[in-house]
Amino acid sequence: MLLRLDSVQRHFGGVHAVDGVSLEVEKGSIQGLIGPNGAGKTTLVNVVTGYVPIQSGRVWLESDELTALPAHRIAGHGVARTFQNIRLFKDLTALENVVIGMHTRRRDDTLAQVATLPWFQRGQKQRFDEAIALLESAGLSPSVSDRRAGTLPYGDQRRLEIARALALQPRLLILDEPAAGMNPSEKQGMRELIERLNDTGLTILLIDHDMRLVMGVCKRVAVLNFGKKIADGTPEEVSTDPGVIKAYLGTGGEKEVRSAPGATGGTAELGETAVGARAAAEPEKAILDVFELTVNYGAVTAVHDASFRVAAGEVVALIGANGAGKSTVLNTLSGLLRPASGSATFDGLDLTTARPSEIVRHGLVQVPEGREILARQTVLENLELATWGRHDAKATARDIESVMKRFPILGERRHLGAGTLSGGEQQMLAIARGLLARPRLLLLDEPSLGLAPQMVDEVFRAIAEIHREGTTILLVEQNALRALEIADRAYVLETGRIPLSGTGYDLLHNPSVRRAYLGG
Amino acid sequence: MDFFIQLFSDPIGFWNSHSLLISQIGINGMIAISMFLVLYSGQLSLAAPGFMAIGAYTAVLLELHLHTPFALDVVVAVALAAVVGFLVGLPVLRLRGVFLAIATIGFVEALRLGVILNVPITGEGLGLKNPYADPLGGINPILVSLAVTVFLAWRLTKGRLGSAWAAIRQDELAALSQGIHVARYKMVAFVISAALAAYAGALESHLQFFVDPGDAQYGVTRAVQVLTFAVLGGSGFVLGPVVGALIITLLPWIFQSAGAYINIVSGVFLIAVIVFRPQGIVGRGGLAIVRPAWWPRTRAHAPSPG
Numbered sequence A: 001m002l003l004r005l006d007s008v009q010r011h012f013g014g015v016h017a018v019d020g021v022s023l024e025v026e027k028g029s030i031q032g033l034i035g036p037n038g039a040g041k042t043t044l045v046n047v048v049t050g051y052v053p054i055q056s057g058r059v060w061l062e063s064d065e066l067t068a069l070p071a072h073r074i075a076g077h078g079v080a081r082t083f084q085n086i087r088l089f090k091d092l093t094a095l096e097n098v099v100i101g102m103h104t105r106r107r108d109d110t111l112a113q114v115a116t117l118p119w120f121q122r123g124q125k126q127r128f129d130e131a132i133a134l135l136e137s138a139g140l141s142p143s144v145s146d147r148r149a150g151t152l153p154y155g156d157q158r159r160l161e162i163a164r165a166l167a168l169q170p171r172l173l174i175l176d177e178p179a180a181g182m183n184p185s186e187k188q189g190m191r192e193l194i195e196r197l198n199d200t201g202l203t204i205l206l207i208d209h210d211m212r213l214v215m216g217v218c219k220r221v222a223v224l225n226f227g228k229k230i231a232d233g234t235p236e237e238v239s240t241d242p243g244v245i246k247a248y249l250g251t252g253g254e255k256e257v258r259s260a261p262g263a264t265g266g267t268a269e270l271g272e273t274a275v276g277a278r279a280a281a282e283p284e285k286a287i288l289d290v291f292e293l294t295v296n297y298g299a300v301t302a303v304h305d306a307s308f309r310v311a312a313g314e315v316v317a318l319i320g321a322n323g324a325g326k327s328t329v330l331n332t333l334s335g336l337l338r339p340a341s342g343s344a345t346f347d348g349l350d351l352t353t354a355r356p357s358e359i360v361r362h363g364l365v366q367v368p369e370g371r372e373i374l375a376r377q378t379v380l381e382n383l384e385l386a387t388w389g390r391h392d393a394k395a396t397a398r399d400i401e402s403v404m405k406r407f408p409i410l411g412e413r414r415h416l417g418a419g420t421l422s423g424g425e426q427q428m429l430a431i432a433r434g435l436l437a438r439p440r441l442l443l444l445d446e447p448s449l450g451l452a453p454q455m456v457d458e459v460f461r462a463i464a465e466i467h468r469e470g471t472t473i474l475l476v477e478q479n480a481l482r483a484l485e486i487a488d489r490a491y492v493l494e495t496g497r498i499p500l501s502g503t504g505y506d507l508l509h510n511p512s513v514r515r516a517y518l519g520g
Numbered sequence B: 001m002d003f004f005i006q007l008f009s010d011p012i013g014f015w016n017s018h019s020l021l022i023s024q025i026g027i028n029g030m031i032a033i034s035m036f037l038v039l040y041s042g043q044l045s046l047a048a049p050g051f052m053a054i055g056a057y058t059a060v061l062l063e064l065h066l067h068t069p070f071a072l073d074v075v076v077a078v079a080l081a082a083v084v085g086f087l088v089g090l091p092v093l094r095l096r097g098v099f100l101a102i103a104t105i106g107f108v109e110a111l112r113l114g115v116i117l118n119v120p121i122t123g124e125g126l127g128l129k130n131p132y133a134d135p136l137g138g139i140n141p142i143l144v145s146l147a148v149t150v151f152l153a154w155r156l157t158k159g160r161l162g163s164a165w166a167a168i169r170q171d172e173l174a175a176l177s178q179g180i181h182v183a184r185y186k187m188v189a190f191v192i193s194a195a196l197a198a199y200a201g202a203l204e205s206h207l208q209f210f211v212d213p214g215d216a217q218y219g220v221t222r223a224v225q226v227l228t229f230a231v232l233g234g235s236g237f238v239l240g241p242v243v244g245a246l247i248i249t250l251l252p253w254i255f256q257s258a259g260a261y262i263n264i265v266s267g268v269f270l271i272a273v274i275v276f277r278p279q280g281i282v283g284r285g286g287l288a289i290v291r292p293a294w295w296p297r298t299r300a301h302a303p304s305p306g
Helices: A043-049 A069-078 A094-101 A110-114 A118-136 A142-146 A156-164 A184-199 A212-216 A236-240 A242-249 A253-259 A267-271 A325-334 A358-363 A379-386 A392-404 A408-414 A421-434 A453-468 A481-484 A504-508 A511-518 B002-010 B011-017 B021-038 B049-066 B070-092 B097-116 B138-154 B161-168 B172-177 B182-205 B218-235 B239-254 B256-274
Strands: A003-013 A017-024 A030-032 A056-061 A079-081 A172-176 A201-206 A220-223 A228-233 A288-297 A298-308 A315-319 A341-346 A364-367 A441-447 A474-477 A489-494 A497-502
Touching: A017 A056, A017 A228, A017 B070, A030 A069, A030 A142, A030 A184, A030 A212, A043 A201, A056 B097, A069 A079, A069 B172, A079 A156, A094 A156, A094 B161, A110 A118, A110 B002, A110 B138, A110 B161, A118 A142, A118 A156, A118 B002, A156 A172, A156 A184, A184 A201, A184 A212, A201 A481, A212 A236, A212 A242, A212 A379, A220 A474, A228 A236, A228 A242, A228 B011, A236 A242, A236 A504, A267 A325, A288 A325, A288 B097, A298 A315, A298 A325, A298 A489, A298 A497, A315 A325, A315 A481, A325 A341, A325 A364, A325 A441, A325 A474, A341 B256, A358 A364, A364 A421, A379 A392, A379 A511, A392 A408, A392 A453, A408 A421, A408 B011, A421 A453, A421 A489, A453 A474, A453 A481, A474 A481, A497 A511, A511 B239, B002 B011, B011 B021, B021 B049, B021 B161, B021 B182, B021 B218, B021 B239, B049 B070, B049 B097, B049 B182, B049 B218, B070 B097, B070 B182, B138 B182, B138 B239, B161 B172, B172 B182, B218 B239, B218 B256, B239 B256
Parallel strands: A030 A201, A030 A220, A079 A172, A172 A201, A315 A474, A315 A489, A364 A441, A441 A474
Antiparallel strands: A003 A017, A003 A056, A220 A228, A288 A298, A288 A341, A489 A497
């Protein structure tokens, strides 16, 4: 056994984040660790790596006891990790990031470098060569080595974080949701990378939401729920365990299995989805009219001649893989970005010149990707801030009450810090905040990002309800299947262009949608 | 304008007639590097004037009472500041960002108001007369010291220690995961910075016949000035704060012709630099002039994937 946990405990106040978990990771294996949102997976990783002090229990790495060591010593013992929300040294180059990873096995060369001795230069050259090799083994091209880490595309940042962890020459590599927010083809690439690393003899502890990834790549899988380990075994054993199915997929599990995030699904499977016939053609009279919109970031064209329309009362989805330009479109509509050419009008207002505040007052409200709630303020304060600028105190209070009724969990937790909410609850809060601005058109940017399947269901249920009550919605989603289920019409965005559009029902059955996603 | 006319038409005469000014630039340059070292390791410490005071008073008092050679005074002053820096750092370096700044200001003010203005040996606020001072002889050792300090600081940022500092500045938690002993490396930067500030303080005290315990010398005003060196010049590269120190020290001469309005003109100049070069005069991207973010219809900001 490489890693051994013996009834590890960690409470936060009254919350049993990790409650007596014992776990063994065999040397040379890939061990999976799964569980619904808030099951304590990340807390367990933080306890093992020394980021959160352990309260009781013990941790061994072979014969070395890691219990209660500080984080840097644990890393020194050869436990490398990545972070759920990517923590690169953003302003340093990719190469510098990897070189910093070599810290623990690098002789202290302070005096040599101060005296400018040649062996420092030789060592530096060696480190750079090794860092480039590590970048390559993590699947990055050497050409990224001089780019600042923060400017790399999302998938490359994930890979760079792995390259940095490999620079430690770890005995155990802990990957915390390495495939979060990736599209199916990127996930496949990540899966191949994990398998390739394991082939070199590296032991990997893999935490992820995505059942397909974990089940496909791991030899053994442990399942956490409410801080307790509820199952441990081969993927087959775990996936048929009734307790796991209930914990992970919620009730009515079959539906969620079919539409879990990242599920690509064949058309035959999709055929069973009952979606009524809906209006197909582009509307004559649109509340939002976007025509040949082009947006650049410096020399890079992110959105290229995109045209689409949204009529009052519709749900329109904008789907596409990571980096397709979806958020760029929304940010342009909200006035945060300015297009290079093209037009965008919302109910008579020219969105390409209006100030963001004017756009919001006109009724076009964006719920940003990543939720962007104020973590240190309470739920109520977050909601109250959303009504800032409104002067009708009574109506405001009534609106706040009504969104709390819509999302009862927010009402229950109104006096808790928003940062203590789970990801799904934070998404609810972000949507509620958007509603308080009394939108006529609500832009939702990736509402299902990083949520467990059960929470995704709830979020989409809430979106459908808001729509039923008369709000027009423009929905940007990477999780195409879910978005298409509730959308009247949809546009597929692929590397900044819109090659495809149609009713949600049509696109659900269109094989080119899959192609747009998988890039094949 | 006389200042610049003389600088370009008669450099030797300028050198001879402005040696005190040039020495002061050298001193401020070293203090700027002391600031650079803490900022480079991600610590917003404003303790430099406190350590300068330790350096200055230690050196002058040894000279006055024990008549030791000045070189020895400086060595003792630097060693004492390093020890004090370590002791102050133990509790204070647990803090981050603006909290660290406030705690270090507390140290500076406690030292000045509590010790220097209260103890008979430091003159109880009346200052100290130092007949051994050498205002004109300091220029060469100071400029050599500055050059050496710039070189050493530059080299320090290149190696294992510098990598660790950069990592800590960028993200302490991620640095921990790379096996970097964050607390130790922050302490190393803090102590080196303290020693360097004391060295500069000791040399500075030798330029004047009178050690002035005023706020502008060893108090918050000086701390803010030192921070301005780094912000104006840019703290990503060693030369940034030095350039900042050079410009700030020269401001009264550069804007001499503004007469009574000099403070206003200098202030407008500083604001303009911050608006047009938020990363400092020396920063990544060279010396190009960039348009500020609020300039109408500029390049897109807030890039976001997806």
